[in-house]
Amino acid sequence: MSLCQHCSAPLPANTDKCIYCGARNDVDLHAKLDYDVVRQQSERLCPHCEKPLQTIDLHLDGAFLIERCEDCFGLFFDPGQIETLLESSVSHVFEINLEHLDNINKDRFQGNKPVKYVKCPVCHVLMNRNAYGYRSGVIIDRCRNHGVWLDSGEITHLMEWKKAGGQLLQDKHAASENRKAESNHRAMSSQTNNVLDYRVDADELDIFNAVAAVITKLF
């Protein structure tokens, strides 16, 4: 469990606001990711506070610039950057720990968080709300053209999800969905073949006619 940076009281996983001193904590960057502020005010606006976001550099294999709100500590990533960050900070996961995944979601569940559509920091069009990854429990705000907004704490949640094997579980899930789609497709095309068989096979055609006759009688 992390501690409040102001009064050192324990800080539960589902909040960045200390219940003892009321201070907001930057739970994502403080003591976790090394960063420099490149520009104090970018042209991008925080979707919650509507103030200019800072541009910060996380230094992953060279410059890695994202935007950050100094007030609510939300982060804005260009398309693909979250995947890169997760890849570089959480690697070598070979096991899926379902119990741990459930616990992460329970600990981090923010029951009082209102559902709210927010504007893209770049184009100011309302963003879509999507679940990030399979069973991650994180709902992200995404602009198809400009990137993804994460509220304070969500990148930490995604890192824990990936560490507990969430990404592996997602890959497995995607593979089984693909297999299902493929076997459905095969079943469909074999049905089509059966229909063609009826046309050429006289015996089958008789059965078909008999069934058709019964159905006609029924109605």
Ligand SMILES: [Zn+2]
């Ligand atoms: Zn505190």
Ligand SMILES: [Zn+2]
């Ligand atoms: Zn903000």
Ligand SMILES: [Zn+2]
């Ligand atoms: Zn946009």
